[in-house]
């Protein structure tokens with residue numbers, strides 16, 4: 001690579017872009033770079049995913065195989081497990097998982113392992129971007145020292161005097177804002193926040209992303225970029241907790257919280273609706289806030305809103321199970337032995353992702369309390385063993401009228417659009433609705449319990 005590569009190089013065409021981690025974030029990102037005419041190579045430690053990608057097969061519901069095939073055939077997209085090929089790349093984007101460990105503390109082992117796998121192949125003039133959600137400081141404190149152990153340097157420098165600081169490689173952070181299943185905003189329409197370890201790194205990353213998104217928002221540092229993603233998710237987490245708590249109060253007061261939210265949402269300023277549900281799910285909202293509360297401890301700072309929101313949201317599946325028990329009790333039935341059908345295991349509607357889904361917690365609690373459990377989810381015909389739950393081998397029950405009628409209680413946990421809610425209510429004896437999915441149904445209201 002040329003020693004004097006400028007940030008503007010990344011405005012160029014047909015760049016070689018490496019994507020490390022071809023999951024929910026990395027795969028669509030890689031395909032978007034390919035769509036923009038760059039030559040993309042996906043790196044993943046999972047050989048099955050790599051094989052599938054090279055055969056043009058998708059393993060993510062909302063990404064059609066035809067799209068992958070198009071770019072594989074056009075030689076704009078491929079995948080590999082051979083990390084030595086990182087040396088061929090102009091830019092490398094890291095999209096590996098950042099979960100919590102057993103003690104609910106940040107597990108940065110994937111990011112660290114990735115930095116170590118780049119290190120032996122790092123080239124002068126390469127741009128490395130971390131996209132995985134993480135606490136402020138990760139890029140500078142974890143990734144940078146590993147990359148600099150090559151002898152190549154990327155100095156931390158900010159402000160006008162550092163505009164043209166000399167740097168051997170470029171390093172930046174740019175948070176991913178993917179919202180799987182969102183038909184209104186795709187990757188290309190969502191503005192991308194970018195912060196560099198130094199100004200040339202920031203400019204290099206801005207130049208790269210400007211080729212694939214409508215708007216790039218530069219910030220002054222990787223820390224600001226890292227924190228902006230956490231602010232977005234903490235904002236959601238806290239507001240969902242607020243509305244979940246108010247739902248509990250409204251239920252006790254005999255008020256329909258969804259009616260209240262719809263009314264409040266007519267205010268044209270200063271209010272944004274959030275909706276209650278059975279608890280938080282997905283890879284981001286239940287996980288990311290704890291990255292900040294963990295880091296805050298280093299600064300003797302307690303993030304009380306995060307902790308309180310976590311407490312309320314974590315209690316929601318327990319509340320749902322209480323509500324199911326109480327609804328059965330009103331019909332002179334016990335939860336123990338009750339035939340219970342849970343609808344929707346995905347963490348939100350219309351996605352094939354069940355990571356951190358509150359439905360799984362509800363199913364676990366129902367089992368522990370002696371209910372006979374079944375589920376339906378069009379996205380999951382069968383359940384596999386998971387990190388925290390084991391429903392291995394359980395199969396999705398068909399939603400026929402006779403099947404529905406055979407259950408004491410049907411629980412709407414995730415409100416997939418494909419469900420025929422009037423037919424479900426018609427055929428069921430009792431429907432516990434955690435999402436207000438039955439809001440438009442006028443008949444058989446006495447069968448429905450909102451919770």
Ligand SMILES: NC(=O)c1ccc[n+]([C@@H]2O[C@H](COP(=O)([O-])OP(=O)(O)OC[C@H]3O[C@@H](n4cnc5c(N)ncnc54)[C@H](O)[C@@H]3O)[C@@H](O)[C@H]2O)c1
Pocket residue numbers: 020021022023024025026043044045046049095096097098110113114131132133134176177178179180283284
């Ligand atoms: N899924 C979302 O909607 C979403 C949205 C915004 C941000 N994020 C963030 O993006 C990051 C990635 O999330 P995701 O949902 O794409 O995860 P994912 O589990 O779908 O994908 C991660 C991929 O990385 C691979 N991988 C794991 N370790 C690796 C390694 N050492 N080297 C190469 N590949 C490796 C896995 O095999 C997998 O294919 C996380 O930090 C997450 O918080 C996710």
